[in-house]
Amino acid sequence: MADAPPILKKPQTIDDYQALYDSLGRAYWEASDINSKDLVQGARESIYDIITDLDEAQLDANTALFLAAEPKIKQTCATLQKIQSDITNITKNITTAATVVDSINKVLGIAAMF
Structure with missing residues (x-):
């Protein structure tokens, strides 16, 4: 039986999205007008949703490995x-x-x- 991949290891993709989310947070506070803040915050919300979806997919995969x-x-x-x-x-x-x-x-x- 092959060794299972390390459980609960965050893939680089999620780390990259998290870094983007964090940097957009800094950009939001540095933005000088409301339209720029709205644009950045909209992107942050979308990135947050993507991170959540990727985390859930990783959890589902790990749960399947655990149940096996x-x-x-x-x-x-x-x-x-x-x-x-x-x-x-x-x-x-x-x-x-x-x-x-x-x-x-x-x-x-x-x-x-x-």
């Missing part, structure tokens, strides 16, 4: 619960045990949402 991994996640959660219950037999280092249990609780909480 669901069987592995459930299997791993069972293993994590076993480690959690046996942690005192696995390590005697209290700090390590606490860190592992805390991390497991976070991951189990995330996995429970899907």
Whole structure:
């Protein structure tokens, strides 16, 4: 099975649109007349909509990847619960045990949402 692409990585396209949105914001405040401000703000609103659409498309793609991994996640959660219950037999280092249990609780909480 091929490795999935990094989840939640913003593509360069979104970064480029965000940079444009930010620079248009500066241009809006520097514009000297209302017509120029209206023009810039109209473009900013359109750019914002595009960024939102691209973010939603990226989220949809990542959700599909996550859902495809669901069987592995459930299997791993069972293993994590076993480690959690046996942690005192696995390590005697209290700090390590606490860190592992805390991390497991976070991951189990995330996995429970899907």
